[in-house]
Structures are given as C-alpha cells and as structure tokens.
Amino acid sequence: MSLSTALNIAQSSLRATSLQTSVVSRNVSDAHDPDYARRAAVVASMAPGARVVEIQRSANEQLFRQYVAALSAWSGQSTLSSGMDRLQLAVNGADNSASASTAIGALQQALQFYATSPSNQSLGQSVIVAAQQVVRTLNDGTQALQDFRTQTDGEIATAVGELNNLLGQFEAANRAVVNGTRAGTDVSDALDQRDAILKKIAEYVPVSTFTRGDNDMVITTGDGTMLFETVPRTVSFTPSSGYAAGAQGNTIYIDNVPLSAGPANSAEANGKLAGMLQLRDGVASTMQAQLDEIARGLITAFAEGDPPDAAGLFTWSGAPAIPSSGTLVDGLAGQIRVNAAAANNPSLLRDGGINGAAYVVNSDGSSYADLLIAYSERLDEPMDFAPSAGITVTSSVTSYSANAIGWFEGVRQRAQVAADNKEALAARTAEALSNDTGVNVDNELALLLDLEHAYQASARVLNTVNQMLDSLLEAVR
Amino acid sequence: MKAVSVSSAAISNALRYSNARMQVDLVKAMKEMDTSRVADLGLALGARSAQSINFHRDIDRLQGIVDSNALVTSRLSSTQAALGNLSDFAQNLMSVLTTAISGDAAATTVRDTGTATLQSLTSILNTSVNGEYLFAGINTDTKPLADFSATSAAKIAFDTAFSNYFGFAQTDLQAANITAAQMTDFLNDPSVTDQFLGADWTNWSSATDQTITSRIALSDTSQTSVSANIDGVRKLAMAAAIVSDLFDANLSDGARQAVAQRALSLAGEATSDLTQTQAQTGIIEKRVSDASDRMTMQIDLFNRHILDLEGVDGYEVANRVNDLVAHIQTSYELTARIQQLSLLNFLT
Numbered sequence: 001m002s003l004s005t006a007l008n009i010a011q012s013s014l015r016a017t018s019l020q021t022s023v024v025s026r027n028v029s030d031a032h033d034p035d036y037a038r039r040a041a042v043v044a045s046m047a048p049g050a051r052v053v054e055i056q057r058s059a060n061e062q063l064f065r066q067y068v069a070a071l072s073a074w075s076g077q078s079t080l081s082s083g084m085d086r087l088q089l090a091v092n093g094a095d096n097s098a099s100a101s102t103a104i105g106a107l108q109q110a111l112q113f114y115a116t117s118p119s120n121q122s123l124g125q126s127v128i129v130a131a132q133q134v135v136r137t138l139n140d141g142t143q144a145l146q147d148f149r150t151q152t153d154g155e156i157a158t159a160v161g162e163l164n165n166l167l168g169q170f171e172a173a174n175r176a177v178v179n180g181t182r183a184g185t186d187v188s189d190a191l192d193q194r195d196a197i198l199k200k201i202a203e204y205v206p207v208s209t210f211t212r213g214d215n216d217m218v219i220t221t222g223d224g225t226m227l228f229e230t231v232p233r234t235v236s237f238t239p240s241s242g243y244a245a246g247a248q249g250n251t252i253y254i255d256n257v258p259l260s261a262g263p264a265n266s267a268e269a270n271g272k273l274a275g276m277l278q279l280r281d282g283v284a285s286t287m288q289a290q291l292d293e294i295a296r297g298l299i300t301a302f303a304e305g306d307p308p309d310a311a312g313l314f315t316w317s318g319a320p321a322i323p324s325s326g327t328l329v330d331g332l333a334g335q336i337r338v339n340a341a342a343a344n345n346p347s348l349l350r351d352g353g354i355n356g357a358a359y360v361v362n363s364d365g366s367s368y369a370d371l372l373i374a375y376s377e378r379l380d381e382p383m384d385f386a387p388s389a390g391i392t393v394t395s396s397v398t399s400y401s402a403n404a405i406g407w408f409e410g411v412r413q414r415a416q417v418a419a420d421n422k423e424a425l426a427a428r429t430a431e432a433l434s435n436d437t438g439v440n441v442d443n444e445l446a447l448l449l450d451l452e453h454a455y456q457a458s459a460r461v462l463n464t465v466n467q468m469l470d471s472l473l474e475a476v477r
Numbered sequence: 478m479k480a481v482s483v484s485s486a487a488i489s490n491a492l493r494y495s496n497a498r499m500q501v502d503l504v505k506a507m508k509e510m511d512t513s514r515v516a517d518l519g520l521a522l523g524a525r526s527a528q529s530i531n532f533h534r535d536i537d538r539l540q541g542i543v544d545s546n547a548l549v550t551s552r553l554s555s556t557q558a559a560l561g562n563l564s565d566f567a568q569n570l571m572s573v574l575t576t577a578i579s580g581d582a583a584a585t586t587v588r589d590t591g592t593a594t595l596q597s598l599t600s601i602l603n604t605s606v607n608g609e610y611l612f613a614g615i616n617t618d619t620k621p622l623a624d625f626s627a628t629s630a631a632k633i634a635f636d637t638a639f640s641n642y643f644g645f646a647q648t649d650l651q652a653a654n655i656t657a658a659q660m661t662d663f664l665n666d667p668s669v670t671d672q673f674l675g676a677d678w679t680n681w682s683s684a685t686d687q688t689i690t691s692r693i694a695l696s697d698t699s700q701t702s703v704s705a706n707i708d709g710v711r712k713l714a715m716a717a718a719i720v721s722d723l724f725d726a727n728l729s730d731g732a733r734q735a736v737a738q739r740a741l742s743l744a745g746e747a748t749s750d751l752t753q754t755q756a757q758t759g760i761i762e763k764r765v766s767d768a769s770d771r772m773t774m775q776i777d778l779f780n781r782h783i784l785d786l787e788g789v790d791g792y793e794v795a796n797r798v799n800d801l802v803a804h805i806q807t808s809y810e811l812t813a814r815i816q817q818l819s820l821l822n823f824l825t
Contacts, residue, residue: 031485038484088519095518096530105534109541116545116691119609119617364685365616367609367702373692399531405519406527413523427494431487438484442820449824 003465010461012051016043017455019053024444024451031439035196038439039188057188060436064195067429071199072206072271074426079275080267081419083152084283084412090144091287092405100141100294101401103134108379108398115372124346131313131338138295142245142334145288149243152280157239159273160252163204167232170197174217181215205259205271222270225257245288246330249280267414283411289389290404291333296323297385297397299336301378310355315339320355326384488815492808503801510794514787522786529786532779539772542692546769549691549701553762555606556703560755562601567713567748570594574720574741578734584724587737591720595625598714602705612705614685621684621705625718630680631672635722638668647726657731664719664739673715681714682706694768699761709750716743
C-alpha cells in the first residue's frame with residue numbers, strides 16, 4: 001500500500017460518485033414520467049479500491065404484466081360502456097323519451113280516446129299522428145343504430161391502423177434493446193420506450209409476452225395469436241361503407257387469424273378492438289333485431305281481416321301480406337310505414353277497409369268502437385317473438401317494447417359496473433407499479449446527500465494525500 | 478435495500494383518482510337532490526328498468542281511461558236525465574188519457590197533450606252531447622228521430638195504413654162510423670204495430686240497435702249509450718202518435734175511447750220499460766264510476782311502486798352531498814399539503 005494507491009482509490013471513488021450523481025439527477029428529472037423505471041447505480045468493489053458502477057433498471061415483470069392486463073381490460077370495457085351510453089341516447093333518447101315503448105304507450109292512449117268518441121275525426125287524426133310517431137321512432141332508431149355501426153366500423157379501421165403503426169414502433173424499440181444487450185451497453189432507455197409502446201398496444205388488444213435471449217420480446221394476443229416475433233405481424237381489416245340491418249360486419253385478422261370479440265352480449269370486453277366489435281355486431285345488432293320484432297308486432301296487431309291477414313294501420317314492403325309469426329325480418333323497423341289510406345282517412349281505422357271494401361266491418365254509423373277497442377286489446381295480447389332477438393319469446397308488443405329497454409339497460413348496467421371495477425383495478429395496479437418501479441424524489445435527494453458526503457470525503461482524502469505528499473517532498477528538498 | 482417504497486408520482490396522483498370519482502358522484506348526487514329520482518335510471522335499475530317503464534305506461538293508460546271515463550259519465554248522466562224526462566212525459570200523457578177515458582177531457586186537450594208529448598219525445602231523443610246524438614246508437618252523426626209531420630215518412634206510412642185498413646182517410650166523414658172494436662182491431666193490426674214495434678220503425682228512427690261500446694277499465698268494456706230503438710221509446714212514440722193523430726180525426730167518442738185505452742196501456746208499458754232502462758243505465762254509471770275509482774287507486778299504488786323503484790331518500794342524498802363536499806375539500810387540502818411536503822424545502 002502506498003500513498004499513490006490511496007490517491008487512486010479516492011480518484012475511483014470520485015468517479016463512481018459522479019456517475020451515481022448523474023443517475024440520481026436522471027431519476028429526479030424523470031420522476032413524473034409514468035413510463036420511466038427508476039435506475040439504481042450499484043457500486044461493486046473489484047480489486048482493492050477499484051470500483052465499478054452498474055446501472056440497474058428496477059423492473060417488476062409480474063406487476064407490469066398485471067398492469068398491462070388491467071389496462072386492456074379497462075380500455076375494452078370503457079369503450080363498451082361509453083358506446084352503450086351513446087347508443088342509449090341515440091336510440092331511446094333522454095329518459096327513454098324517444099323509445100318505441102313510449103311511442104306505443106302514446107298510441108294506445110290516443111286509441112283509447114278515439115274509441116271513447118269514435119265519431120270525433122280529430123281524435124282519429126291524433127291516432128294517426130301517434131302512429132306516425134311510432135313509425136318515426138322505429139325508423140329513426142334503425143337509422144341511428146346502423147349509423148352507429150358504420151361509425152364504429154370506421155373507428156375500428158382507425159384503431160387497426162394505429163395498432164399496425166404501434167407494432168412498427170415496437171419493432172424499432174425491440175431492435176434497439178436486442179442490439180444494445182448484445183453490445184453490452186445500457187439499454188434502460190430502450191427498455192422504457194419498449195414498455196411504453198407495449199402499454200399502448202395493450203389498450204387495443206390484450207397481450208401476453210415472453211422474453212427470449214438478448215432481451216428479445218415476443219408478443220401474442222390473449223388467445224395466443226402471434227402479434228410480434230422479430231417482425232410485426234399484420235393486422236388487417238376492411239371497413240364497410242355502410243350497414244344494413246342484419247348484415248354482419250367484417251372481421252379483424254391478426255396474422256390471418258380472426259380476432260375474437262368475446263362472448264356476445266356478455267357486457268365484458270378485453271381490449272378496445274374487442275369492445276368495438278361487440279358494440280358493432282353484438283349490442284347494436286341485437287337492439288336492431290328487437291326494433292324489427294317490435295315493428296313486426298305492430299304490423300301484426302293492427303292487421304285487418306278475420307283472421308287477420310292484411311297489413312292495416314302499419315304497413316311494410318311486403319304488404320298487404322303480414323310477416324310470418326315468430327320470425328325475425330331484418331330491417332323491418334326501417335321499412336314500417338303508416339298506411340297512406342288510413343292516414344288520409346282515419347275513419348278507415350275505425351270501420352275497417354284500409355285494404356278495400358272486403359275488409360269493412362262497420363257501415364252502420366260513426367260511433368262504432370269495437371274495432372278500435374280490439375286493436376288496443378291486441379297490443380296487450382301475447383304473441384310469439386323470435387328468440388334470436390334476445391328477450392322473452394312470448395309477450396305482448398307493449399311489454400316486449402318495455403323489455404327491450406330493460407334488456408339494454410341490463411347490459412349497460414353490467415358494462416358500466418364492470419368498467420368502474422376495471423378502472424379501479426387499472427388505477428390500483430398503476431399505482432402499485434409506480435410505487436415499485438417509480439422514482440421517489442425524497443429518496444433520491446437523501447441519496448444525493450450521501451453522495452455529496454462521499455464526494456467531500458474523497459476530495460478530503462485527495463487533499464490530505466496531497467498535503468502528505470507535499471510535506472514528504474518538502475522533507476526531501 | 479428497499480423495504481417500503483412509494484414513488485413521487487404515486488404520491489402526487491394518490492388523490493387524483495378518488496377525487497375524480499367523488500366529483501362524478503357529486504354531480505349525480507346533486508342531480509338526485511334536484512329531481513328526487515335516481516340520476517341515471519337505466520344504470521340504477523338495469524334490467525328492472527322494464528318494470529319502471531311498464532308502471533309509467535300503465536299509469537298513463539289508466540289516467541287516459543279515467544279521463545275518457547269522464548266523457549262516458551257525462552254521456553250516461555245526460556242519458557239518465559233524458560230518460561227521466563221521457564218517463565215524466567209518459568206519466569203526464571197517462572194522466573191525461575185516464576181523464577179522457579172517464580170522459581172528462583176535451584178531445585183537443587188530449588190531442589194537444591199527445592202532440593206535445595211527441596214533440597218533446599223527438600227533441601229529447603235528438604239531444605246531442607259533444608256533437609254526438611245521444612240516442613243514435615252508433616250512428617251518432619244522424620238525427621235519430623224524424624218529426625211526425627205531414628210530409629214525414631212516419632206520418633205517410635201511418636196514413637197509408639189507416640186508409641188501407643178502413644178504405645178512407647182519418648179526416649174523411651166516414652171515419653165517424655168506425656166503431657170502438659174496429660178501432661181496437663186497427664190499433665192492434667200488424668200494419669200499425671210494425672211501424673212502431675216492428676221493422677218499419679225505421680220510418681221514425683235512423684238509430685242503430687248497436688250502441689256505443691267503451692273501454693271503462695283496462696280489461697272491461699261496456700255498452701255506454703242507449704238507442705232510440707228501445708221498447709220504451711217505441712211504445713211512448715206510438716201512444717203519443719196515435720193520440721195526436723186520431724184525436725184530431727173525425728172519430729166517434731167510442732172510437733176515441735178505444736184509442737185512449739190503447740194509448741194508455743202503451744204509455745204504461747213505456748213507463749215501466751223506461752224505468753228499467755234507467756235502472757240499467759244507472760248500473761252502468763255505477764260500473765264506470767267504480768272502475769274510475771279503482772283505477773285512481775291503482776294509479777296511486779303504481780306511483781308508490783315507482784317511487785320505491787326510482788325515488789331517492791332526500792335526507793340521505795342531502796347527507797351524501799355534504800359528505801362528498803367535505804371529502805373533496807379534504808382531498809384538496811391534502812393535495813396542497815402533500816405538494817409542500819418535499820425534502821427540497823428543507824435542504825439549503
């Protein structure tokens with residue numbers, strides 16, 4: 001041992017301290033970047049006095065995975081839930097004021113008043129107005145639903161484009177990590193960037209990852225489709241320019257494997273893409289089917305003839321025939337109209353004969369109410385509905401239209417509750433991850449104080465050794 | 478070594494999430510306080526929304542029927558009053574006819590009473606309520622009862638029947654030779670009775686036998702008008718018509734007595750028939766008012782159910798708002814304090 005060794009050790013300590021200080025300052029500067037993982041400068045002693053500083057990135061694989069999973073669950077669920085809020089307003093209106101159920105209620109009331117004074121033409125006219133309102137509700141509902149599906153389709157196309165873009169970025173980030181690892185340089189920044197991109201990818205599709213040699217990462221979707229392996233796999237989707245009731249939307253393909261939207265109408269979605277697929281093909285399609293069934297129920301309830309065999313007050317493209325019982329007719333809610341003959345002469349509704357003289361029931365006088373009462377009763381009589389529309393197979397038109405709202409609100413409630421839960425989970429895991437891998441500025445400052453002391457001490461050692469050497473040289477002179 | 482760690486970002490974001498939640502809740506709670514109903518019905522009730530919608534629709538429907546029952550009630554009470562008037566006129570006619578039979582009344586008085594009864598009958602039966610003829614059956618656009626004037630179908634038919642039976646008109650001098658028995662036979666002859674009690678009543682009435690059907694409760698319909706074709710009206714019309722027509726004719730006292738006898742018995746039958754119709758109308762009136770009462774009760778009940786489903790406890794909401802405001806204030810204060818809490822402030 002000699003003074004020069006002491007000098008060397010102090011020098012190496014100074015170097016180590018300044019390196020550590022630079023890490024601390026980096027930590028402090030990025031303390032509020034959620035994608036930044038704290039670096040730790042670990043000092044190791046090699047030969048006596050010789051010190052190396054190794055920079056370690058604090059990562060918690062387990063927590064990160066949990067966070068990424070929570071993120072895609074929340075992202076999908078909030079897409080689903082906010083989409084349903086939009087649908088609710090677009091189709092049923094505020095407080096269900098624009099719903100078919102409300103309009104049918106008003107129609108039934110108008111019928112009741114007309115039936116009480118059947119000779120009053122203006123009451124007959126008000127039945128027609130109420131019927132037109134019902135038709136408008138169904139037509140507008142169909143329009144809103146199909147617009148919604150088309151819009152969602154466009155959003156899916158945009159999202160798929162973004163996902164492809166992110167996968168491209170991921171490739172670059174992954175290459176930087178792999179190259180850096182092979183070269184043995186510090187890859188912390190590249191890892192941060194790669195994790196940040198992965199978080200964004202997870203918002204679109206649920207992912208699971210595994211890391212191979214040289215930190216090379218492979219991404220598969222939740223159900224095992226390869227998303228990234230050395231090079232990104234293509235995510236492809238062809239948007240449709242418009243939707244008709246009953247038409248199925250196009251599928252998203254990842255690496256030529258169709259992406260699953262999850263179980264239909266389960267109100268659970270994992271990843272934004274799955275959420276949008278469910279909205280487009282699940283909820284919106286089922287609502288459309290229910291509107292179509294309501295339209296069919298109305299045409300049937302107001303059919304003329306004994307037994308009823310011709311479309312009466314409400315008509316459709318297949319008139320004068322009435323749609324066959326218990327069978328869904330796609331897009332019927334968009335086709336239903338108020339019969340022009342009845343609209344021009346409301347008393348045809350009272351006396352029968354919208355379909356011509358053969359269907360006239362009353363020619364005795366203008367206070368005949370039996371037919372009007374019969375129509376009103378038929379709205380309350382149970383009939384068969386197509387099971388594919390998702391609700392009660394046998395019920396009256398009026399309660400079916402109410403149940404349609406009940407069904408939707410049930411799904412919406414489940415989606416909302418799940419979204420709240422998943423949001424809380426995502427917030428909690430984000431917090432846990434941040435606690436585990438984030439920077440605490442106070443810690444860093446305390447560390448800085450230590451480093452300052454160490455630096456001061458080393459400097460003092462240098463100074464002392466210098467003085468000792470000086471006095472030695474003085475003695476020699 | 479890292480025993481417990483908390484990151485600076487986590488500290489400053491600690492209250493952000495819960496604060497946002499609380500603000501969302503505050504908006505909802507304030508809306509609930511304002512409306513006394515849950516803020517988002519669909520989210521609060523979920524699949525049970527259908528129940529609330531059904532209740533609302535049922536209330537609207539019941540209210541509609543209660544409202545339309547008011548119309549029905551006014552029609553029925555007008556009918557009841559009219560029937561009462563008819564009954565009074567029948568009684569009046571009977572008393573005059575009784576005097577006529579005992580020979581104490583002048584023929585002209587009796588004739589005038591008959592004519593007056595007939596006119597009143599016509600005007601009462603042609604009453605209209607809300608622009609609908611009350612006694613027209615379902616043919617409410619047409620005046621149910623025609624006048625009994627020289628040119629009316631009813632008068633012509635009656636004159637034809639007379640001249641066919643006797644071979645001369647009522648005003649002919651030979652009419653004085655008609656005996657009481659002949660007159661009685663004539664008045665019981667189908668050619669006369671059919672005009673009133675049979676198919677030829679159409680000369681008089683354009684009302685339909687079918688009366689107005691109304692829904693008076695959710696699952697209850699009822700006939701809510703009376704037709705001019707009921708027996709009481711026909712008999713009273715016949716009594717009044719033969720009196721007003723034949724007492725004007727050139728008849729012997731005996732024949733007149735026969736006419737009065739026949740008219741008296743017809744008016745008697747008419748009175749009892751009208752009373753019966755009045756009773757039936759009364760029963761329907763009672764049914765309608767009972768149904769309205771029942772439905773009003775149902776509406777109250779449904780409203781209470783709706784309140785159970787959708788309503789919020791105002792006291793509870795007010796407390797919730799206060800709590801939330803206090804919490805949010807606390808969280809603001811904490812955030813401000815935490816921001817100050819940094820080692821930086823203590824290092825010099």
